[in-house]
Amino acid sequence: HLRGWPDRINAAEALLGGALAAGHGPRDAFHFLDGSWSFAELHDRVERIARVLVDDFGLVPGDRVLLRSRNTPMLAACWLAVLKAGGICVTTMPLLRAGELGFILERVRVRFALAELDLADELEKAHAGCAGLERVALFTPLGDGRREDADLDRRANAAEPWRGWVATAADDIALITFTSGSTGRPKAAAQFHRDILASAVSMPQVFPVRRDEVICGSPTMAFTFGLSSFLLFPLRYGAAAALVPAPTAEHILEAMERRRVTSLYAVPTCYRSLLPWLERHDLSALRSCASAGEHLQPALWQEWLERTGIRIANGVGATEFMSHFLAEIPAVERPGSAGRVVPGYSARIIDDQGRPLPAGETGLIAVRGPTGCRYLDDPERQRLFVRDGWNVTNDLFRVDDDGFFWFADRADDMIVSSGYNISPQEVERVIVQHPAVAQCAVVGVPDPVRGKLVRACVVLKDGELGDDAMRRSIQSFVKDSVAPYKYPRDVQFYIDLPKTPTGKIQRFRLREGEPETATAQPDGSCCR
Numbered sequence: 001h002l003r004g005w006p007d008r009i010n011a012a013e014a015l016l017g018g019a020l021a022a023g024h025g026p027r028d029a030f031h032f033l034d035g036s037w038s039f040a041e042l043h044d045r046v047e048r049i050a051r052v053l054v055d056d057f058g059l060v061p062g063d064r065v066l067l068r069s070r071n072t073p074m075l076a077a078c079w080l081a082v083l084k085a086g087g088i089c090v091t092t093m094p095l096l097r098a099g100e101l102g103f104i105l106e107r108v109r110v111r112f113a114l115a116e117l118d119l120a121d122e123l124e125k126a127h128a129g130c131a132g133l134e135r136v137a138l139f140t141p142l143g144d145g146r147r148e149d150a151d152l153d154r155r156a157n158a159a160e161p162w163r164g165w166v167a168t169a170a171d172d173i174a175l176i177t178f179t180s181g182s183t184g185r186p187k188a189a190a191q192f193h194r195d196i197l198a199s200a201v202s203m204p205q206v207f208p209v210r211r212d213e214v215i216c217g218s219p220t221m222a223f224t225f226g227l228s229s230f231l232l233f234p235l236r237y238g239a240a241a242a243l244v245p246a247p248t249a250e251h252i253l254e255a256m257e258r259r260r261v262t263s264l265y266a267v268p269t270c271y272r273s274l275l276p277w278l279e280r281h282d283l284s285a286l287r288s289c290a291s292a293g294e295h296l297q298p299a300l301w302q303e304w305l306e307r308t309g310i311r312i313a314n315g316v317g318a319t320e321f322m323s324h325f326l327a328e329i330p331a332v333e334r335p336g337s338a339g340r341v342v343p344g345y346s347a348r349i350i351d352d353q354g355r356p357l358p359a360g361e362t363g364l365i366a367v368r369g370p371t372g373c374r375y376l377d378d379p380e381r382q383r384l385f386v387r388d389g390w391n392v393t394n395d396l397f398r399v400d401d402d403g404f405f406w407f408a409d410r411a412d413d414m415i416v417s418s419g420y421n422i423s424p425q426e427v428e429r430v431i432v433q434h435p436a437v438a439q440c441a442v443v444g445v446p447d448p449v450r451g452k453l454v455r456a457c458v459v460l461k462d463g464e465l466g467d468d469a470m471r472r473s474i475q476s477f478v479k480d481s482v483a484p485y486k487y488p489r490d491v492q493f494y495i496d497l498p499k500t501p502t503g504k505i506q507r508f509r510l511r512e513g514e515p516e517t518a519t520a521q522p523d524g525s526c527c528r
Helices: 011-021 039-056 073-084 098-107 117-128 151-158 193-205 224-237 249-259 268-280 298-308 379-385 424-431 468-481
Strands: 028-032 035-038 064-068 088-092 112-116 135-139 173-180 186-192 214-217 240-243 263-266 288-291 312-317 324-327 346-350 363-368 390-399 405-410 415-417 420-422 437-447 451-460 490-494
Touching (some): 011 073, 011 193, 011 224, 028 039, 028 073, 039 073, 039 151, 064 117, 073 112, 098 117, 193 324, 224 240, 240 249, 263 268, 268 298, 298 312, 379 390, 415 437, 415 451, 420 424, 424 437, 424 451, 451 468, 468 490
Parallel strands (some): 064 112, 112 135, 214 263, 263 288, 451 490
Antiparallel strands (some): 028 035, 173 186, 312 324, 390 405, 437 451
């Protein structure tokens, strides 16, 4: 069933219309705080928002619409309404700042933006500097119209449902997501309508989604991991999602207990954060757990099993693939592995020249299947990551004789921390704008909680003191400029950065520990 879709298909119609045709209309689609939406209520809301987009705003097929929200029912409704009307969703994380949003607005020529009311400030700042963005419409999490300044709520509540669907082609772009690259600037990855449908059916062949499931977890729906887990899977299989707008450990566990959650989808950092709180909550309904976003450490896997009796099924995916291409089954046959290839995909290990490597040898993983790397207006990056029909990521793996894949490391400088991809070059560009900083290099160092920690190695200008106050100043400067998860939790000060004879910074030395040439303090000690 990864094949056979017609040439013209609208992913929103296929998923939401399919849910209603299967009789799921009265069933719960979303649980949110104290309320719930049924599939029928979701459908009604989608039709009204689509009417606003087309009749009030003048959206035409192919228009790009930026979405900015926490995980809420209205975010899901807006996403489906944009696709229904033939638009293209541009999903963004709620933590992004104005500069980051401005880059996205300009990069993909966004015409409209739909945003959660409480997240409007940074978007409005970005809007002021973007002539191409015609309108920002605001909504509340449940679209209930209780806030006068939530104009999308008000318009949708007064609108007549729009019964039609734009008959998009299966290979029309439906979704643009941004993934940070090792060169610094986020890269725009495009997904077709058929890619969305493939994502909805591929991973569940390994990690099944049942009709009686209640799904919960940590990733934002701006990530394709979160989008698949909390929107695509429930729509396809008639399951419910318990959405947590602020996914702290306590909030997730409260939602799991209240809504009798059966399946948990989260990054390893989230699983670790839940451990100290487990005894305070009744999680007896939980029966399966899936992990992605970063490497799942064996010690964490074992502790979770001992505390809950449930095995975390590890998996690997990427923004460009929409969902997993490697995954373990819920029973977990090889703890510590990333599992086998998800049905519909093929994977192999290659060397730097693209030649296949035998089982047991470590190399780059190359993947092909129903989804894959498709970069928007970026032929150079497309040539770099798609070779002879294979999508080549920057992850190093080995495969054993039984077909299980084992993660080794990242082949590039990308920092994967708590499931977030963080470009060191992007953080460096911010830090060097600090008035006290002369030079900076950013690397990732191992961390038992987050997988990797962002370390900033800083050379200060003459006369500046590398002390705790300076460290805090640099950290605050980064937080004020980019999404807070990117800030360096470890700041070390250097007299000079180690370099090769050709002047290239030796980042491997910066990852090894304390600086060999730290800035001396007046009392003779060294900053760390």
